[in-house]
Every structure is written in C-alpha cells, then in structure tokens.
Amino acid sequence: MCDTLVAIAPATARGGVLFGKNSDRERNEAQVLEMQPRRNSGPGGRVRLTYIDIAEAPRTHACLISRPFWMWGAEMGANEHGVVIGNEAMHATIPAQRKRALTGMDLVRLGLERGATAAEAVAVMTALLEQHGQGGDCGHRGRFYYQNGFVIADPTEAYVLETVGRWWVVEKVSGVRTLSNALSIGEAAHAVSPALAAHAQAEGWSDGAGRFNFAGRLLDPVKDAATFGQGRCARAANLLAPKAGRIDVADALSVLRDHGAEAGGDSDWSPRKTLSRSICMHAAHGGRRSQTVSSMASDLTPGRTVHWVTATAAPCLSLFKPVVMGVPLAAQGPPPSDRFDGESLWWRHERMHRAALARYPAVLATIAAERDAAEVSFRARMETAWAGGEAAVARAVTACWREAEAIEAGWLEAVWAGAPRGPSAIGRPAALAWARLNGVAGFPTA
Numbered sequence: 001m002c003d004t005l006v007a008i009a010p011a012t013a014r015g016g017v018l019f020g021k022n023s024d025r026e027r028n029e030a031q032v033l034e035m036q037p038r039r040n041s042g043p044g045g046r047v048r049l050t051y052i053d054i055a056e057a058p059r060t061h062a063c064l065i066s067r068p069f070w071m072w073g074a075e076m077g078a079n080e081h082g083v084v085i086g087n088e089a090m091h092a093t094i095p096a097q098r099k100r101a102l103t104g105m106d107l108v109r110l111g112l113e114r115g116a117t118a119a120e121a122v123a124v125m126t127a128l129l130e131q132h133g134q135g136g137d138c139g140h141r142g143r144f145y146y147q148n149g150f151v152i153a154d155p156t157e158a159y160v161l162e163t164v165g166r167w168w169v170v171e172k173v174s175g176v177r178t179l180s181n182a183l184s185i186g187e188a189a190h191a192v193s194p195a196l197a198a199h200a201q202a203e204g205w206s207d208g209a210g211r212f213n214f215a216g217r218l219l220d221p222v223k224d225a226a227t228f229g230q231g232r233c234a235r236a237a238n239l240l241a242p243k244a245g246r247i248d249v250a251d252a253l254s255v256l257r258d259h260g261a262e263a264g265g266d267s268d269w270s271p272r273k274t275l276s277r278s279i280c281m282h283a284a285h286g287g288r289r290s291q292t293v294s295s296m297a298s299d300l301t302p303g304r305t306v307h308w309v310t311a312t313a314a315p316c317l318s319l320f321k322p323v324v325m326g327v328p329l330a331a332q333g334p335p336p337s338d339r340f341d342g343e344s345l346w347w348r349h350e351r352m353h354r355a356a357l358a359r360y361p362a363v364l365a366t367i368a369a370e371r372d373a374a375e376v377s378f379r380a381r382m383e384t385a386w387a388g389g390e391a392a393v394a395r396a397v398t399a400c401w402r403e404a405e406a407i408e409a410g411w412l413e414a415v416w417a418g419a420p421r422g423p424s425a426i427g428r429p430a431a432l433a434w435a436r437l438n439g440v441a442g443f444p445t446a
Contacts, residue, residue: 004086020252020297021086023075024290029140030336031294051100060113073105089146091223096145097135104148118154167196178236182229183215228276270360270425285433312349330401352412
C-alpha cells in the first residue's frame with residue numbers, strides 16, 4: 001500500500017511543482033536511501049534488475065532512490081534533472097502476472113536513470129513495459145503480485161501512468177493529483193497504448209472517438225475495498241483542495257502524516273482506532289501487514305530543488321530531512337536489511353517507533369511540536385543557504401541531519417524511559433503481531 005501526491009502551478013504557493021509519497025511495505029522490510037551515480041556503458045551492456053536483465057542504456061542519470069533492501073528497483077526517487085517518480089501497487093480484474101519480469105519498482109528506477117524530463121521518463125517506462133512486461137513476486141515475506149501505477153513529475157509538469165500487464169494509459173496532471181492503490185484514470189487519458197486501444201475497441205468499451213473509462217472497466221472492486229485505495233486517494237485530494245493556490249512543502253508533509261478523518265480532533269487517537277487504512281499507515285494484525293517504511297516530499301523549484309526524506313518508518317514519528325542532488329548523503333550507518341542493526345539509521349529509529357506504539361497518543365503529543373518546529377527551522381535554513389552557493393547548501397544539509405539525529409536520539413531516550421507496564425495502546429492482537437515480527441528481526445526487547 002502506498003500514497004502519492006503531486007501539485008503543479010497554479011496550485012502551489014511558489015508556482016513550482018511539489019511531490020510527495022509514502023512507501024508502505026511489510027514492517028521489517030527496511031528501505032535503503034542511496035545516491036546512484038551516472039553510469040556509462042559500452043555496446044552490448046546488460047543490467048541486472050530485481051528478477052531479469054535487460055539492455056543497459058549507453059548513459060544513465062545520477063539518482064536518489066529509496067528502495068526495499070532486497071530489490072534493485074525503487075519505490076520512489078529523483079534524478080539530477082529534477083524528475084521524481086513514485087510507484088503504487090494496483091489491482092485489476094485481470095490478474096497480475098506471476099512470471100518474473102519487470103517490477104513496478106524496476107520501472108521507477110529505470111525511468112529516473114533514463115529520463116531527463118517527466119515526459120521522457122514516461123516514454124522510457126512505457127516502451128520497456130511493452131517490451132518486457134511486468135510480473136513477479138513483490139512481497140517480502142508474504143507473496144504479493146500486482147499491477148502498477150506511477151506519478152511522474154519534473155519542475156514544469158506531471159503525469160499519472162497506470163498499467164495492466166503490458167497495457168498502459170497516461171493522464172497529464174492539471175493542478176493537484178493524488179494516487180493510491182486503485183486504478184483512477186477514467187476518460188481523461190493523454191495517451192493510451194496501441195494494444196489497449198485495440199482491445200477496448202474490439203470489446204466495445206470505447207466510443208466513436210476512441211474514449212473509454214480505463215479504471216471503470218478494469219478496477220478490481222473487491223481488492224479496492226480491502227486496500228481502501230480510492231478512499232485514501234480521495235482523502236489526500238480533499239486535504240489539499242482547500243489550499244489550492246498556496247500549497248507548500250508543509251502541506252505535503254501534513255498529508256503524508258494523515259491518519260484519516262477519524263483521527264481528526266481526537267487527542268487520544270492511536271493506530272488501534274483506524275477503521276480501514278490511512279495515508280500514514282500503521283501495521284496491526286491479520287491483513288494489515290503494511291506499514292509506512294519511508295517517506296519523501298520534493299520541492300522542484302528550479303535551481304533550488306530539495307528532496308525531504310525521513311529515511312525511517314512512520315512519518316508521524318519521524319523528521320523530514322533535506323537532500324540535494326550533488327551533495328553527498330548524510331551517513332546513515334550500514335545499509336539496513338530485515339534483521340535488526342543498531343548501527344543503521346532505519347533500525348535505530350525503529351527502537352523509538354516500536355516502543356512508541358505502546359503509548360502512541362502520549363508520545364505523539366510529546367514530540368509533535370518539536371518535530372514541526374525542527375522542520376520549519378530546516379526549511380528556513382535551506383532557504384537561506386541557497387544564497388550562499390553550493391558550499392553553504394552542503395553545510396545546511398549536514399547541519400539539518402545532525403540536528404535531526406540529536407532530536408530523534410532524545411525521543412528514543414524519552415520513549416524508553418516512559419515505557420508502560422500496562423496494556424499497549426494498539427491493543428493486544430496488534431501488539432502480539434508486532435512482537436512476533438520483532439522476534440523474526442532479532443529486535444532487542446530492552
């Protein structure tokens with residue numbers, strides 16, 4: 001489960017493009033945040049993806065990617081030209097292919113590596129999809145097969161790309177667009193794959209002008225009811241709609257931290273009260289295996305693009321920190337896996353996150369003001385730094401990460417000091433599910 005948003009001019013406060021995404025995966029499925037340099041390949045080069053290998057591009061672009069630790073592909077990322085892409089699992093009435101092929105995450109990284117604009121990335125991704133198809137198990141511990149959708153943006157425009165098998169359809173974004181785990185493109189398609197157009201005509205789906213409702217024909221309503229995909233998509237859109245014309249980074253972060261309408265105004269809210277699934281996703285028990293494991297928001301203002309990342313799970317309990325292409329990533333310790341490693345930033349934060357769940361309302365009330373104030377300070381620091389050139393920007397990025405590390409270390413100490421002895425705020429079934437997965441990861445109990 002994931003949620004993605006994009007806002008373009010004139011919906012944004014500064015007239016630029018804003019992008020945001022939560023990556024929701026299994027709770028021990030740590031995500032790696034890394035910079036990938038440009039590559040130059042000679043004739044006949046090949047590149048190994050998650051499951052298959054394909055022809056390498058002669059040259060690739062430098063990329064920032066956030067990827068599940070075991071995959072080649074990325075859940076979200078950006079490249080040196082300001083292209084950003086986020087992926088969504090989609091469920092259609094046509095079952096996803098189980099045979100290994102491209103994964104949606106492979107397509108994200110390929111689009112970033114080979115596309116210098118959003119439109120070029122769309123062309124790269126659709127061509128590769130038609131050539132190689134999509135398929136294979138995308139689950140960590142449990143098997144998970146799905147189709148894929150994407151939001152693809154650059155500093156001037158954005159697109160939604162939705163796929164079923166080798167079919168694809170593209171919508172050009174106007175204003176604000178959100179995407180969750182549900183096919184969403186109706187008749188407002190900018191482009192349709194030739195094979196899909198031919199199928200729609202043969203089946204009598206399309207009108208005389210070739211228009212048809214892609215989502216209406218292919219959305220799986222049973223899977224959508226389980227994932228609450230359309231509901232989360234609408235929730236994000238409704239949160240952003242009143243701010244059209246003045247949407248800024250803070251608004252994107254607020255949406256990525258949203259726990260649904262039922263959480264609004266409830267000071268005692270905890271993940272136990274989630275009725276379905278929320279944008280800021282918290283795993284529980286039974287079918288609720290997904291957890292937001294990494295988040296990213298991008299301000300694509302030309303000449304001063306900043307990507308705000310958590311590099312940790314649970315955005316409601318994390319700080320968004322700045323990343324600028326060309327500035328080395330801050331040290332995060334060893335790349336995380338699905339085994340606990342106290343030297344890794346992702347797992348270090350999990351000590352605070354997983355302890356906080358037991359008394360979630362009290363912890364959130366304690367840290368929220370400091371969290372928000374720190375991020376306001378980070379954004380102000382980056383705004384000031386641009387005037388000082390590359391060296392000033394690099395110093396500001398480093399300072400923000402160091403301050404964030406100190407703040408989150410303080411949160412960890414406070415949460416463990418106040419660890420409750422009574423029932424967990426998330427309820428016994430969810431607490432038992434978390435305890436079982438903690439054991440699988442070798443997570444410390446003290």
